[in-house]
Amino acid sequence: MLAEIVTIGDEILIGQVIDTNSAWMAEQLNIIGVNVTQITSISDDREQILDTLKQAATHADIVLITGGLGPTRDDITKQTLCEYFDTRLVLNEDALRNIERIFVSRGYALTPVNRAQAELPEACDPLINAQGTASGMWFEKENKIYVSMPGVPFEMKGLMQNFVIPRLAARNNKVVLHRTVLTQGVGESFLADKISDWEDALPSYIKLAYLPQPGIVRLRLSGRGKDKEVLQQELNNRIDALYKIIPDYIFGEGTDTLEGLCGNLLRNQNLTLATAESCTGGYIAHLITSIAGSSDYFKGSVVSYSNEVKEKVLGVSAGSLQNKGAVSEEVVLEMAMGAKQLLNADCIIAVSGIAGPGGGSPEKPVGTIWICLITPEKTQTRKFIFGDQRDRNIRRTALAALAMLHRALA
Amino acid sequence: MLAEIVTIGDEILIGQVIDTNSAWMAEQLNIIGVNVTQITSISDDREQILDTLKQAATHADIVLITGGLGPTRDDITKQTLCEYFDTRLVLNEDALRNIERIFVSRGYALTPVNRAQAELPEACDPLINAQGTASGMWFEKENKIYVSMPGVPFEMKGLMQNFVIPRLAARNNKVVLHRTVLTQGVGESFLADKISDWEDALPSYIKLAYLPQPGIVRLRLSGRGKDKEVLQQELNNRIDALYKIIPDYIFGEGTDTLEGLCGNLLRNQNLTLATAESCTGGYIAHLITSIAGSSDYFKGSVVSYSNEVKEKVLGVSAGSLQNKGAVSEEVVLEMAMGAKQLLNADCIIAVSGIAGPGGGSPEKPVGTIWICLITPEKTQTRKFIFGDQRDRNIRRTALAALAMLHRALA
Numbered sequence: 001m002l003a004e005i006v007t008i009g010d011e012i013l014i015g016q017v018i019d020t021n022s023a024w025m026a027e028q029l030n031i032i033g034v035n036v037t038q039i040t041s042i043s044d045d046r047e048q049i050l051d052t053l054k055q056a057a058t059h060a061d062i063v064l065i066t067g068g069l070g071p072t073r074d075d076i077t078k079q080t081l082c083e084y085f086d087t088r089l090v091l092n093e094d095a096l097r098n099i100e101r102i103f104v105s106r107g108y109a110l111t112p113v114n115r116a117q118a119e120l121p122e123a124c125d126p127l128i129n130a131q132g133t134a135s136g137m138w139f140e141k142e143n144k145i146y147v148s149m150p151g152v153p154f155e156m157k158g159l160m161q162n163f164v165i166p167r168l169a170a171r172n173n174k175v176v177l178h179r180t181v182l183t184q185g186v187g188e189s190f191l192a193d194k195i196s197d198w199e200d201a202l203p204s205y206i207k208l209a210y211l212p213q214p215g216i217v218r219l220r221l222s223g224r225g226k227d228k229e230v231l232q233q234e235l236n237n238r239i240d241a242l243y244k245i246i247p248d249y250i251f252g253e254g255t256d257t258l259e260g261l262c263g264n265l266l267r268n269q270n271l272t273l274a275t276a277e278s279c280t281g282g283y284i285a286h287l288i289t290s291i292a293g294s295s296d297y298f299k300g301s302v303v304s305y306s307n308e309v310k311e312k313v314l315g316v317s318a319g320s321l322q323n324k325g326a327v328s329e330e331v332v333l334e335m336a337m338g339a340k341q342l343l344n345a346d347c348i349i350a351v352s353g354i355a356g357p358g359g360g361s362p363e364k365p366v367g368t369i370w371i372c373l374i375t376p377e378k379t380q381t382r383k384f385i386f387g388d389q390r391d392r393n394i395r396r397t398a399l400a401a402l403a404m405l406h407r408a409l410a
Numbered sequence: 411m412l413a414e415i416v417t418i419g420d421e422i423l424i425g426q427v428i429d430t431n432s433a434w435m436a437e438q439l440n441i442i443g444v445n446v447t448q449i450t451s452i453s454d455d456r457e458q459i460l461d462t463l464k465q466a467a468t469h470a471d472i473v474l475i476t477g478g479l480g481p482t483r484d485d486i487t488k489q490t491l492c493e494y495f496d497t498r499l500v501l502n503e504d505a506l507r508n509i510e511r512i513f514v515s516r517g518y519a520l521t522p523v524n525r526a527q528a529e530l531p532e533a534c535d536p537l538i539n540a541q542g543t544a545s546g547m548w549f550e551k552e553n554k555i556y557v558s559m560p561g562v563p564f565e566m567k568g569l570m571q572n573f574v575i576p577r578l579a580a581r582n583n584k585v586v587l588h589r590t591v592l593t594q595g596v597g598e599s600f601l602a603d604k605i606s607d608w609e610d611a612l613p614s615y616i617k618l619a620y621l622p623q624p625g626i627v628r629l630r631l632s633g634r635g636k637d638k639e640v641l642q643q644e645l646n647n648r649i650d651a652l653y654k655i656i657p658d659y660i661f662g663e664g665t666d667t668l669e670g671l672c673g674n675l676l677r678n679q680n681l682t683l684a685t686a687e688s689c690t691g692g693y694i695a696h697l698i699t700s701i702a703g704s705s706d707y708f709k710g711s712v713v714s715y716s717n718e719v720k721e722k723v724l725g726v727s728a729g730s731l732q733n734k735g736a737v738s739e740e741v742v743l744e745m746a747m748g749a750k751q752l753l754n755a756d757c758i759i760a761v762s763g764i765a766g767p768g769g770g771s772p773e774k775p776v777g778t779i780w781i782c783l784i785t786p787e788k789t790q791t792r793k794f795i796f797g798d799q800r801d802r803n804i805r806r807t808a809l810a811a812l813a814m815l816h817r818a819l820a
Contacts, residue, residue: 011621013446014588015437016630018430022451027425036423037458041432041449048447048469055465071599072620073609105777106597107795113599131799133599152622154802209426275713281699282692285713289691292767292800300719303685303695303711305704309753313710313723343719357702390702 001172003029004060005039006052008068008077009151012041021066021156028160032169033176033224034062044068049080057144062168067151069134071113078121078137081148085139087123095120095135098128124148127163131155136163175228179239180211180220182256183249184403188212191219195245198238206238214392215399251406258402259287265409266297266347271376273405274343275301276314276335278326279353279369284398299345304335314338327352327364329372329381336372336379347409348374349401353384355393369397373404380404411582413439414470415449416462418478418487419561422451431476431566438570442579443586443634444472454478459490467554472578477561479544481523488531488547491558495549497533505530505545508538534558537573541565546573585638589649590621590630592666593659594813598622601629605655608648616648624802625809661816668812669697675819676707676757681786683815684753685711686724686745688736689763689779694808709755714745724748737762737774739782739791746782746789757819758784759811763794765803779807783814790814 005025011017019041026036037059042048049068056063068077082088096118103110117133120126127136127147134150136159147164149156183191188210192199199208205225211218221238225231243250252261266273275284285301288294302313307326310316315338320330336350353369360366367386372379384400386393415435421427429451436446447469452458459478466473478487492498506528513520527543530536537546537557544560546569557574559566593601598620602609609618615635621628631648635641653660662671676683685694695711698704712723717736720726725748730740746760763779770776777796782789794810796803 010619011630012433013436013449014440014632015433015435015446016590016621018428018433019449020428023422023425023428025425026423030424036425037453039423039429039449039451043447052448070620070622072602074617074619102797105775105795105797108597108600111599111603113602154624154799209424211426274719277692280696281704281708282687282695282711282713283699285692285715286690286696286804289693289713289715289765290801290804294691295715298691298715300715300723301692301711301713302723303692303699303713305695305699305708305710309684309710312754313712313752342723344722355699391700394696394700 001034001062001168002037002060003034003062003064004037004056006056006063006065007039007041007151008044008049008065010043013043021151021153024153024157025064025066025160028165029168030222031176031178032165033172033174034168044074044076046076046080046083049077050084053084053146057142060144062145062147064164065146065148066156069148069150071117071133077148078119081124081137081139082121085121085123085141087121089119090122092118092120092126092135094128095126098130098135099133102133127159129155129159130162131158138163138167175225175231176222177228177231177235178220178222179235180218180254181239181242181250182252183217183219183246184215184251184258184399186217186246186249188217191217191246191249195242198241198245202238203234206235215396251403257287258399258406260291262402262405262409263288263291263294263297265406269409271346271409272297272299272344273347273349274299274339274345276339276348276350277301277303278305278310278335278351279355280351280394280397280401281305283394284349284351284401287398287402299343302339302342310335314342325364327354327368327370329370329383332370332372333379333381336374340374346376347405348372349405351397351401353393353397355397356388356390367393369393369400371397371401371404373401373408375405375408377408380408411444411472411578411584412447412470413444413472413474414447414466416466416473416475417449417451417561418454418459418475419451420453423453431561431563434563434567435474435476435570438575439578440586440588442575443582443584444578445586454484454486456486456490456493459487460494463494463556467552470554472555472557474574475556475558476566479558479560481527481543487558488529491534491547491549492531495531495533495551497531499529500532502528502530502536502545504538505536508540508545509543512543537569539565539569540572541568548573548577583636584634585636585641586632586634587638587641587645588630588632589645590628590664591649591652591660592662593627593629593656594625594661594668594809596627596656596659598627601627601656601659605652608651608655612648613644616645625806658817661813668809668816670701672812672815672819673698673701673704673707675816679819681756681819682707682709682754683757683759684709684749684755686749686758686760687711687713688715688720688745688761689765690761690804690807690811691715693804694759694761694811697808697812709753712749712752720745724752735774737764737778737780739780739793742780742782743789743791746784750784756786757815758782759815761807761811763803763807765800765807766798767800777803779803779810781807781811781814783811783818785815785818787818790818
């Protein structure tokens with residue numbers, strides 16, 4: 001099965017928005033064994049939309065369309081789809097109820113423009129969008145599938161996960177299996193060196209992909225075959241072998257996150273956590289509290305961005321700040337101990353570092369980070385030197401701290 | 411002048427890489443008045459490349475191609491271009507010297523594969539790539555311009571800046587100008603209703619686009635014309651009128667962010683800020699500290715995720731927590747006053763709410779948020795009811811709080 005992705009909207013063509021949707025969609029399609037042959041971005045232009053759909057159907061079995069479904073006049077995808085499929089707009093009751101539900105929950109009154117969003121092409125199978133007012137639309141014509149979805153990333157993702165991926169997977173009969181292992185604290189090239197023998201020994205029907213992100217490298221193993229059980233067994237054997245080669249770097253699989261895994265460990269062990277953050281500015285607390293139910297184990301945080309707060313709230317000594325500097329083993333240790341006392345948690349993460357771009361010196365360059373972890377068993381400190389990009393340093397510091405916690409509790 | 415961008419390579423089609431090149435190229439082209447009509451990503455496939463180039467030349471005057479120029483066998487762009495332009499590869503001395511220079515500077519010996527990179531189509535005008543070994547290639551055929559460049563972002567950018575943009579700018583004489591206004595606290599459809607008369611009165615050469623994100627809607631006005639000054643004046647007049655219609659919703663323009671604008675206001679007014687966060691879990695502090703130099707005005711935060719921390723650290727009264735609940739005007743006010751005392755800042759943002767998915771009740775559904783803002787002039791509290799998605803509630807709460815601060819200081 002071959003797919004083509006068509007994105008509609010000027011914001012990509014004028015470079016105001018980077019098309020992250022297509023990469024996500026391509027990845028999801030790949031997982032169920034659907035190959036993307038082309039990604040095309042076009043503008044909200046009737047003729048171009050009609051022409052692109054016609055072209056796409058000549059090379060692909062499935063055409064996934066995003067964008068151009070907003071309530072405003074510049075969004076013409078729905079009308080143009082009516083023309084392409086020779087159908088007309090009719091009011092869809094399910095879509096209307098969904099729109100009403102969303103408006104009621106937000107406390108807004110329904111406007112005529114929004115009501116018009118419930119008018120959908122008669123020929124389509126509507127995909128109700130739980131996250132927004134623009135419905136997805138599933139069409140079939142001359143043995144080709146067309147799906148139109150809104151361009152707002154989380155709305156598109158909801159429709160893909162709830163409808164499109166399961167339906168396409170059910171129609172595809174090739175077995176494609178994946179297992180993705182997550183590593184932290186090691187670069188892509190170092191990892192590639194470490195596992196090169198293992199990689200070379202993979203059979204031709206199992207492929208490895210390196211998927212690097214700041215601080216994390218995902219290793220995805222994809223197998224294609226006929227017999228699901230045989231293939232799954234083979235994948236599992238390969239992954240088992242991988243765990244033996246790099247046990248210290250693997251922290252999870254699939255959609256695991258360090259904040260989620262740490263949360264599970266804390267909950268299962270009946271432990272609480274608090275943080276004291278300087279250079280990460282609350283980002284570690286944000287990651288932890290992005291997990292629903294984190295109030296079960298997370299007590300809170302002191303973001304001590306100024307030395308005054310480090311001293312007054314966390315009780316860091318003026319002497320340590322003066323003699324060793326805010327980015328030092330002494331200070332991060334005192335921050336952790338102060339937070340333990342104040343926030344009364346079993347485990348403490350404390351970090352202090354130079355996120356950049358300013359504040360570096362020859363002895364402590366930008367990217368220098370100290371982390372202290374207190375668990376019921378022990379107290380440990382570690383120094384890291386990351387790079388010179390502020391946002392990446394914040395992210396990598398948070399992941400390194402969570403990885404320390406995960407290793408200590410696992 | 412119309413352009414089409416063609417990217418060649420499987421990494422985008424399998425979702426391993428997000429295509430950031432095209433957005434950058436489109437933005438650069440837009441600035442010199444060249445419109446991008448289509449962006450097409452295809453694989454390293456001879457037939458697909460030939461077909462795509464032929465198609466592109468039917469709608470565009472300029473075809474910009476990236477990728478597929480590496481030294482390895484899967485990169486077939488150069489050979490395919492020879493076929494398309496009916497020419498052959500010949501050794502180019504300038505390209506060879508450039509490759510040799512790069513190899514010497516890296517301390518590597520030249521291999522035959524790399525020497526072959528100096529072989530270029532005879533019909534092209536070579537664009538020497540100071541950053542890498544793959545040359546750019548400029549072709550003209552039947553009044554159309556084709557430029558092939560490597561896909562490595564900084565190599566492509568060097569060639570665009572040194573050759574492609576200056577050459578195209580010299581050939582184009584149309585003016586394109588944009589102004590983008592940022593609004594907060596209002597939905598796309600509500601906004602569309604509010605400004606419909608203004609929108610209807612726009613002349614045909616000025617176009618409006620709605621670009622929504624969670625909590626923020628961007629309004630982009632694009633004008634096309636001959637005389638830059640006249641067009642700029644016209645755009646400015648339209649935007650001035652827009653400010654008069656929705657003064658309360660506009661917070662900035664272009665690449666402004668609420669956290670950046672608040673930071674500038676705080677710095678200019680010599681004020682400090684601290685936060686007390688419950689449901690946002692440190693996300694407001696994270697946004698504020700994502701701005702380089704925020705230590706000039708941000709003192710810190712208490713993330714009081716548990717009632718214990720609200721009481722013990724921020725001094726919220728047990729009575730208010732018991733009688734009114736953690737998500738109440740009383741508690742958010744006490745949190746703010748406690749934080750003001752403890753963190754000793756001029757301005758305080760305090761938030762408490764139910765991010766979800768759990769924790770809601772009929773009186774206080776998921777998405778109920780209280781925000782308190784203290785500035786030197788006054789103390790105010792506001793209640794919001796957002797939706798049922800945890801991550802969006804966190805994001806919208808943070809933006810609403812920053813918008814309150816921005817309005818109070820601006």
